[in-house]
Amino acid sequence: MSNRIAIQTNNLHKDFGEVYAVRGVNIEIQSGEIFSLLGPNGAGKTTVISMISGLLKPNQGDATILGHSITHEPLAAKAALGVVPQEIAIYEDLSARENLMFWGKMYGLRGAHLKQRVAEILETIGLADRQKGRVEKFSGGMKRRLNIGIALLHEPEVVIMDEPTVGIDPQSRRKILDSVMELNKQGMTVFYTTHYMEEAQELSDHIAIMDHGEIIASGTHAELVKIVGELDRIELNINTESDRVMETWKNTPGVEKITAENGQLHLLVNDSNLVLPQLFEKAAQVGSRITSVEIQEPNLETVFLHLTGRALRD
Amino acid sequence: MKSIDIALKDMLQSFRSLFAVMFMFVIPILMTGMFSLMFGGSGNDEEGFVLPTTKVILVNQDEGSFAGMPGEVSQNPEYDASSIGQLLTMALTSEGLTGIMDVSMMDSSADARFAVDNQEAGVAIIIPKNLTTSFLAPLGTVAVEVYQDPTLSIGPAIIKGIVSQLLDNFSASKITLAVTLEQIENSGQMIDEAQIQAVVAQYLATIQPEGQSQGSESANPYLDIRAPKTDQNSSDQTINPVAMIMAGMSIFYVYLTGASGTQTILKEEEDGTLPRLFSTPTPTATILRGKFLSVTLTIIVQITVLLVFGELVFKIHWGDLLSVALLSIAITLSSAAFGIFLVSFMKSTRQAGIMIGGVVTILGMAGMMPIFTLGMPNPPAFISIISHLAPQGWAAEGLQVTMSGGVLSDVWTNILALLVWAVALFGIGVYRVNKRYK
Ligand SMILES: Nc1ncnc2c1ncn2[C@@H]1O[C@H](COP(=O)(O)OP(=O)(O)OP(=O)(O)O)[C@@H](O)[C@H]1O
Ligand SMILES: [Mg+2]
Numbered sequence: 001m002s003n004r005i006a007i008q009t010n011n012l013h014k015d016f017g018e019v020y021a022v023r024g025v026n027i028e029i030q031s032g033e034i035f036s037l038l039g040p041n042g043a044g045k046t047t048v049i050s051m052i053s054g055l056l057k058p059n060q061g062d063a064t065i066l067g068h069s070i071t072h073e074p075l076a077a078k079a080a081l082g083v084v085p086q087e088i089a090i091y092e093d094l095s096a097r098e099n100l101m102f103w104g105k106m107y108g109l110r111g112a113h114l115k116q117r118v119a120e121i122l123e124t125i126g127l128a129d130r131q132k133g134r135v136e137k138f139s140g141g142m143k144r145r146l147n148i149g150i151a152l153l154h155e156p157e158v159v160i161m162d163e164p165t166v167g168i169d170p171q172s173r174r175k176i177l178d179s180v181m182e183l184n185k186q187g188m189t190v191f192y193t194t195h196y197m198e199e200a201q202e203l204s205d206h207i208a209i210m211d212h213g214e215i216i217a218s219g220t221h222a223e224l225v226k227i228v229g230e231l232d233r234i235e236l237n238i239n240t241e242s243d244r245v246m247e248t249w250k251n252t253p254g255v256e257k258i259t260a261e262n263g264q265l266h267l268l269v270n271d272s273n274l275v276l277p278q279l280f281e282k283a284a285q286v287g288s289r290i291t292s293v294e295i296q297e298p299n300l301e302t303v304f305l306h307l308t309g310r311a312l313r314d
Numbered sequence: 315m316k317s318i319d320i321a322l323k324d325m326l327q328s329f330r331s332l333f334a335v336m337f338m339f340v341i342p343i344l345m346t347g348m349f350s351l352m353f354g355g356s357g358n359d360e361e362g363f364v365l366p367t368t369k370v371i372l373v374n375q376d377e378g379s380f381a382g383m384p385g386e387v388s389q390n391p392e393y394d395a396s397s398i399g400q401l402l403t404m405a406l407t408s409e410g411l412t413g414i415m416d417v418s419m420m421d422s423s424a425d426a427r428f429a430v431d432n433q434e435a436g437v438a439i440i441i442p443k444n445l446t447t448s449f450l451a452p453l454g455t456v457a458v459e460v461y462q463d464p465t466l467s468i469g470p471a472i473i474k475g476i477v478s479q480l481l482d483n484f485s486a487s488k489i490t491l492a493v494t495l496e497q498i499e500n501s502g503q504m505i506d507e508a509q510i511q512a513v514v515a516q517y518l519a520t521i522q523p524e525g526q527s528q529g530s531e532s533a534n535p536y537l538d539i540r541a542p543k544t545d546q547n548s549s550d551q552t553i554n555p556v557a558m559i560m561a562g563m564s565i566f567y568v569y570l571t572g573a574s575g576t577q578t579i580l581k582e583e584e585d586g587t588l589p590r591l592f593s594t595p596t597p598t599a600t601i602l603r604g605k606f607l608s609v610t611l612t613i614i615v616q617i618t619v620l621l622v623f624g625e626l627v628f629k630i631h632w633g634d635l636l637s638v639a640l641l642s643i644a645i646t647l648s649s650a651a652f653g654i655f656l657v658s659f660m661k662s663t664r665q666a667g668i669m670i671g672g673v674v675t676i677l678g679m680a681g682m683m684p685i686f687t688l689g690m691p692n693p694p695a696f697i698s699i700i701s702h703l704a705p706q707g708w709a710a711e712g713l714q715v716t717m718s719g720g721v722l723s724d725v726w727t728n729i730l731a732l733l734v735w736a737v738a739l740f741g742i743g744v745y746r747v748n749k750r751y752k
Contacts, residue, residue, distance in 0.1 A: 053593045057752075079595040089586030093327050105319045106594040150590075 004031040006066060006158045006189040007052060013060035014047050021047040023213040024061075029191055029206070031066075031157070034184050036200035037193040038300060039210035040312055045193040046086055048210075049162050052191075053083045065158055079108065082151035086162035086193075088143050090135055096122065096146055097131040100153060107154035117153050124179065125149040141172030148176065152183070159183070160191040165199065177203065197300035197312055209304060216307050225298045228306045231256055232272040233296040236265045236279070240288040248282045261311055268306055316596055320604025324578060325612055338571055338616045342563035343623060349559040350628055368473055369435040370415045371426040372406060374399045378446025397446040402458070405480055406439065415473060427461050437462045437470045439477060557630040561713040562685045564620040565706050566678040568613055569649045573670040575609035576653030579747070580663045588751075598751050602744065609650040617642050633716030637725050641712045644732035648705045651736040654743030658750070681706025684714070705735040 007029040014022040022044045029035040037045050050056040052063045054070045063070045068077035090099050100118040122128040125145040151159055165173045184190050194200055200207050201221055208218035217224055238245055242260045249255055254275040257268040269275040272295045283290055304312040328334040376399020407417045420426045426438035438461040460477055462470035582588035591601050624630040632638045660666040681704040687693040701707030712728030
């Protein structure tokens with residue numbers, strides 16, 4: 001693995017009129033790594049990717065791909081890049097093969113090389129035996145795989161995948177995650193966005209957490225988890241209204257943060273073994289009873305909760 | 315190269331789409347087919363407007379003759395009539411009128427009137443004994459009788475119109491002559507009767523070839539009097555209506571293809587494939603060029619298929635090959651440019667679907683108005699003006715001209731106008747589309 005920088009963004013800004021979608025994003029992705037951008041719906045992930053891949057002009061800032069500025073050398077930057085859009089973008093009325101042949105040409109492939117790459121990709125995405133079939137007859141998972149395959153045709157050094165596993169069955173999802181890791185092993189740099197913290201955790205060398213158009217934390221998984229220190233995350237249900245219980249729990253030693261969401265209480269605590277007995281006791285004092293408890297090791301979800309006071313998944 | 319790839323991909327998609335193929339080929343052909351059935355079959359391309367044929371009985375009792383006069387008219391080989399009665403007979407039985415009237419000759423005027431009374435014929439035309447004589451006499455009066463079946467209206471009215479137009483032509487010459495004679499006499503000169511008759515005869519001889527000088531493809535010199543009192547180019551009247559319908563349909567649907575073909579830009583934008591194209595190392599200009607190319611090629615295929623189909627199946631003679639080819643290219647470019655122009659104002663395929671239908675229909679109707687009003691004896695002038703406000707109008711007129719025998723020198727204004735339309739629409743459209751995808 002070289003030490004080159006695959007993708008660098010420099011103070012990217014984008015607004016859509018009133019909506020400030022991206023406000024000052026700086027990312028640096030090293031060649032050869034898998035980098036995940038983790039954030040809830042509407043965080044601004046797709047907008048960042050659109051700017052990096054040259055589909056949207058930033059209001060401010062720039063991005064480079066392998067040193068090529070997307071605003072000043074768009075063709076060189078785009079040639080080094082494979083982009084898997086979040087929304088499936090393929091021609092439904094063409095066959096899988098026709099799609100690959102066409103997109104391959106758009107990436108500048110020709111002749112025998114094109115045919116060979118198309119055959120290889122058809123194998124990789126497991127559609128070799130369905131290559132002549134019209135895409136409109138494909139299942140969601142097959143379309144997603146074709147959507148990914150198109151971005152890999154020209155063997156780009158860097159591939160950007162925008163939530164490639166949204167809305168598909170666990171089996172297809174597993175296949176996609178495995179192939180991402182396989183591609184990375186072969187030397188491809190992957191920039192991956194997701195709102196599933198498990199995916200970010202499993203895949204990534206580095207993770208940036210994004211919320212409301214900003215990167216609120218970044219680093220390796222271990223580094224990020226350290227932000228919340230030794231905090232444990234507890235999810236509880238009680239049998240009464242939560243207001244009075246939260247009030248009494250707030251001042252309990254060891255409780256760092258407490259939020260209520262959909263009737264469930266989320267707490268960040270220093271040491272669950274010490275804190276939990278007190279929570280039971282104080283709840284009883286105000287006439288409430290804890291009906292269920294779940295203790296979680298610190299993870300990205302905990303980090304997001306810690307930083308934003310909200311759960312990653314709404 | 316990449317723009318060709320994009321064009322080929324687009325064409326593959328549109329020719330694969332049943333919907334597109336329906337609108338490109340099937341509907342215009344079916345519509346023409348329907349009209350052709352309504353108008354009584356194809357192949358009668360010499361036939362002119364197919365009106366109900368009226369049975370006419372012609373009685374020519376004219377005994378006069380201009381034979382032996384100076385400046386003898388029969389020197390003209392096409393013109394071997396020796397009396398006005400014979401001239402009229404020739405005119406009324408001419409091939410060009412066979413669709414309108416079925417003429418049979420009778421000797422007795424009483425028999426002729428009897429046949430009309432018995433509804434064996436719609437009209438009897440009785441040419442009096444003294445027609446030529448009275449015509450040649452400076453002050454004589456002419457009376458051709460048109461005896462008609464009162465229950466019929468359209469047929470006899472047309473016949474009356476034709477006869478009176480013919481006679482008008484003759485009496486016009488007489489009036490001219492009378493005025494001339496008066497002036498000559500006033501100037502104190504004397505002219506003998508034989509001279510006068512020679513002048514009349516020569517004048518009559520000149521009436522005939524006039525019909526030919528008006529660009530009519532037909533060999534029949536009398537065609538120009540088939541639609542009396544028309545102030546338009548009389549050649550319009552000689553085109554097979556099925557051919558006009560086919561031309562109109564083809565032009566209408568070609569412009570529709572221009573618009574709906576370009577609309578794939580919006581569809582691709584909505585489907586995400588256009589942004590995806592922009593994420594490949596392909597310049598925006600190349601992508602737009604590919605789109606324009608695909609629409610252009612598609613229309614060339616469409617127009618060629620329609621013209622060839624019309625020629626082979628409906629037996630339509632589109633006219634001079636070079637003119638038709640250049641006209642088709644101009645039509646193709648203007649309709650593709652029309653598409654880009656139109657789509658540059660649309661935000662979504664939903665909007666475009668409604669707008670394209672509306673605009674193509676309105677402009678198509680405007681452009682085709684001269685076709686719809688072909689049967690009108692005196693179409694108002696605004697019709698021609700309106701039709702020229704739409705490229706469709708220039709296209710339809712162009713085909714009309716080539717079909718009636720026009721050559722490049724007759725249609726170059728139409729070709730030029732279409733190219734101007736193309737450049738203007740293309741310029742505005744591309745400017746706007748470019749701005750949008752910048
Ligand atoms: N074309 C646009 N016009 C107006 N607002 C937009 C546009 N694109 C995105 N936005 C807004 O910008 C914000 C960020 O959107 P973006 O799609 O980048 O989020 P995301 O992190 O990709 O979300 P998701 O996980 O749902 O894909 C949202 O509030 C969204 O509504
Ligand atoms: Mg997104």
